[in-house]
Amino acid sequence: MPTLLQTQTAPMSESSGPSLVFAYYVTGHGFGHATRVVEVVRHMISSGHQVHVVSAAPEFVFTMEIHSPNLSIRKVLLDSGSVQADALTVDRRASLEKYCEIAVEPRDSILATEVEWLKSIKANLVVSDVVPIACRAAANAGIRSVCVTNFSWDFIYAEYVMAAGHHHRSIVWQIAEDYSHCEFLIRLPGYCPMPAFHDVIDIPLVVRPLHKSREEVRRELGVPE
Template sequence: MQMEQSIAHGVEVIAPKRHLVFAYYVSGHGFGHATRVVEVVRHLILAGHDVHMVTGAPDFVFTSEIQSPRLLFRKVVLDCGAVQADALTVDPIASLEKYSQMSVLPRASVLATEIQWLNSIKADLVISDVVPIACRAAADAGIRSVCVTNFSWDFIYAEYVMVAGSHYRSVLQQIAEDYSHSEFVIRLPGYSPMPAFRGVIDVPLVVRRLHKSREEVRKDLGVPDDVKLVIFNFGGQVCGASDNQELPPNFIKLAKDVYTPDLIAASDCMLGKIGYGTVSEAMAYKLPFIFIRRDYFNEEPYLREMLENYQGGVEMARRDMLSGCWIPYLERAVNLKPCYEGGTNGGELAAHILQDTAVGKNCVLDKQTKVRRLLDVMVPGCQPQKVPGNDILVPDWHTLAENKLGLHN
């Protein structure tokens, strides 16, 4: 294949001569999906391809890292994720109702619109993180699709059905059926069971790169190097302080578009909720993480086990967080020595896999698919939907969680 060279962001890139068009659907749930998508998209753009983002996330999430005319935005949201009253409170019934209103009841019109749009941009590949109906739309348009994620919404919503009632099971069945139309899932570390997918390729952590040094960040903030710095990070939830509110002298209100990876690398610990973006970047930059559990979000135990495996996590009781009893947790956290030494180039590897898939190459999938004992484990014990004949691997941290947390089949 002919290759061409280009320079982008000071990096020399050798890209395939063929120009590709990607349609990247991003979940409407929070900022975490959008922030991890950034690194994958950056490598696709560097390789000379066009990427159409289908997202409701603010543009700055992407443009803070990528400035290119090849990055295009379409403001459409086709799922809702988990509906939250605040950073820690999920409403299971409202989540299922909203998803039904967005993607189940208007399904025919949504599919017709997406098929027409995908054909209009001449998409070579549809990528989803992790919007279910995007996979079905791609299949109906005659385009291959791939998901990039550490969890799937059928797994998350299965527990919600236990609360909301069995009449919502059809929502799970539809989500699982939609996912089954994708070629495979590029599976990120900290993954939960995803039995709807036909195949799996594992990659290392997907994390955003740093723009500034620790010294530069602290200088900008006016924080001396010998002062302990804590990030209060709850995944896109707005700061409670108004613009004209006077804060205590040791509190700094950051702009909504602040580049979080730089702050993580310049800090001594982080206080927040567990999600893929915060956990992966805390691990990559060896930042101790004080976390508060959420109810009804079963991605969390798998990420928590991974975080604690690498000695990077301290759990804080919610009542202590709300009452301001933070000091014991801060003292424990700053003495941790996070020890993750694994790869952080998952975004680059995922981009290569996506390019190969777009040009019709068959990627080598994980075929070790005979272990079925824990495929459908929920936390605790609820069955997500599964497309018959599909298998997934049981993650290492799932086995740890089973022993440590009492998970069961």
């Protein structure tokens, strides 16, 4: 899959191969996941494919960078990330309780809805960064899935469980089990341990191209040469 694995160097040209349909699930926690997904999606679309982004992240994050009828945005909240009082303070117990409320309690309903939707768009592949239940939904729909990330929520939440209480352990186990259904992990630099994934492909950083020169940035910030 060159459009996934060569996001830094792939030429922005139309593909002569068949057009594929990708369902790309993106966690809505912060803007970091969404902004790196933009570059991958941009290359997918430039290669002639259709991409359906599923995320609670603001739509403008994607549409400001990508102007194409082959991009569809479906605003759905399927994971919750971390509950934070500020940029550095995480409420571990509230984070676990929020995930339980959003993705565990309505799990059966979510899976039924996602399976039906994936079949309706005739998705060829599900990509997740890094929504756990997306992998299980893909498996239930008979569609292959991959994850693209440098961390997974089972690893993050495992530390929260130690602080919030072991009665939340089932959340971590469920997330790891969901991830285990994906075909392989496309692992980005700066990664944490992710034992839920069986096969791993390492790639360089996924970044968007520069819009301003070094000189322009330094001038705007008032940083002398």
